[in-house]
Amino acid sequence: MFRHLFKLIWNKRKHNFLFLSEILISFLVIFAVFSYLTYYYQNYRQPLGFDYQRVWTIEYDNDKLTKNSDSLxxxxxxxxxxxxSMPEIAEVSFSSANFPYGDSYMSTGLSQNGQKFNNxxxxxxxxxxxxLWxxxxxxxxxxxxEDAISKNRTVIINxxxxxxxxxxxxxxxxxxGDFDDTNKLKVIGVMQDVKADGDFSVIGSAMFTRxxxxxxxxMHTILLKVRENADATFEGELYKFMANSMRxxxxxxxxxxxxxxxxEATYIPMIIFIIIASFLIINVGLGLFGVMWYNISRRKSEIGLRRAIGASGGSVSxxxxxxxxxxxxxSLVxxxxxxxxxxxxxVYNIPSGVYIISILMSILFIYVLVLACSLFPGKQAAAIHPAIALHEE
Known part of the structure; x- marks a missing residue:
């Protein structure tokens, strides 16, 4: 049976080229969509690693502060x-500008046994x-x-x-070692991984220094962990106090x-991408449906002849x-x-598992799409009466 089907497909190879092209394009688009979604879904499933609730940031210009290190x-x-001492504040911590969800990024390089670790x-x-976190x-x-007087500068890594x-x-x-391996840093602790750039971000290497x-x-950033009674009134008072203090x-x-x-910066483009891909897939599905319907119209005589010599409607379908x-x-091959x-x-330094999962899901999706687009035309072909089909020819 399969030999006969391959022979029919080969004899109509010019007519099947459009069908093959649409399936190939659909697969590549679906593969891109599933890769995109799988990658961000796996990132989203990772634990956040910290508590961001009721954390405020105070950012200021430090140009008017004294430059004397002791006075500062x-x-x-x-x-x-x-x-x-303020009752609305639970914790206070100074920080560089690259705190979680901030707009700044600072990176360095490290060395270990001759191997470089960048970014x-x-x-x-x-x-x-x-x-605070x-x-x-x-x-x-x-x-x-006492880490301030340690022989080697102390660091914490994630x-x-x-x-x-x-x-x-x-x-x-x-x-x-640092990037050039000229200075040694002593690791005193390992901190839990933190997704500092959003729920969909990938967790990278991080180092913390005192x-x-x-x-x-x-420094021009102060982090506050406020209590539940911190409201807009307190925020206004805090603003006045900090503005006066920092001048x-x-x-x-x-x-x-x-x-x-x-x-939002992640899932809004994701939604737009899915909508565009959905419209393309719908158009491809309609195209597949139309191509199959057209093939049935061209093959009425063949279908009628098969029905006339005893083929059932189910076998034709x-x-x-x-x-x-x-x-x-x-096309999938x-x-x-x-x-x-x-x-x-x-490619794109994305784990191989993301691509493998996306390929399998894309294959399944294409088979379901083709099956859905071929069932109704196949059913219509099975309903063709042999006498009417041969009479029309």
Whole structure:
């Protein structure tokens, strides 16, 4: 039977070219859509890693503050005590500008046993940074005051960087080098992975260093963990206090709103992409339906002759559906050849599993689409009366 079907397909190869092309284009579009969705869905399933609720950021211009390091240190010490004394504030932490959901990004490079690790997010943080975000330590400890006099500068790394550097071995107490491997850094702890760029973002390597006196002159961000009684009235009072203290304009932002903005920047293009792809798939489906309907109209004499010599309507319908599925398989073989290049070449640095899942889902989707588009024309072909078909011919 299959030999006969392949012979029929080969004899009508010019007419089947359009069908094959539409299936191939549909597969590639569906593969792109599923790759996009699978990648972001897997990222979304990863734990957030921290608590962003009721966290506010205060950003200011530090140009009018004193440049003397001792005076500046005393100023920030008094400011921190004043903020913590406010009943609406639970935690206070200074931070570099690249806090979670912020608009800044700072990276560095590290070395370990001759191997380079690039694009490591570098966070310069205050003493209570982990308490403010409620981040768990999976190994070791957080910074202590005595770390300031340590022989080697102390750092904390996240789980992703720890796995890249040390695998399953402990990281606490190990020495790692900076990018040029000229200075050694001592790992004192491993922090839980944090998705700092939105719910759909990929978790990358990160390193945390303690904010010291020399970094105060470059700092212009303060993080606050406020209590539930912090309302708009308190926000206004806080703004006036900070503006007077910094002698400059300040901006107070809510991290939960920043998170929503980050997520919107991801899922709005995703929705637009899905809508465009859906319209294309609908058009392709209508095209497949039309091509099959046209083929049935051209093959009325063949169908009528088969019915006249005793073929049942069900066998005629199954033949047309089988032809469509074979043509779809031929297109999918070509499409899979191109799609499999993505995991082999590690395109866009996306895990290979994402592409494999997308290929399998795209194959299933195309088979369902072709089956749905061929069932009704096949049913109509089965209903053709042999006498009428032969009489028309």
């Amino acid at each position: 240190s005393m100023f920030y010490e008094r400011l921190e005590k004043t903020l913590k 490591v997010s570098n966070y310069n943080v205050g003493a209570d940074y982990n308490k 409620n981040v768990a330590m999976t190994e070791g400890r957080w910074f202590l005051p 789980e992703t960087l720890k796995k890249l550097m040390f695998g399953k071995a402990p990281a606490t107490g190990k020495l790692i 904010l010291d006196t020399s970094g105060l002159s470059y 400059s304009a300040v901006e107070i932002r809510h991290v939960d709103e920043m998170r929503d903005a980050k997520n 199954c033949q047309l559906v089988a032809e469509a599925m074979i043509l779809a398989t031929m 070509i499409g899979c050849f191109f799609a499999i290049q993505f995991p082999l070449l590690n």
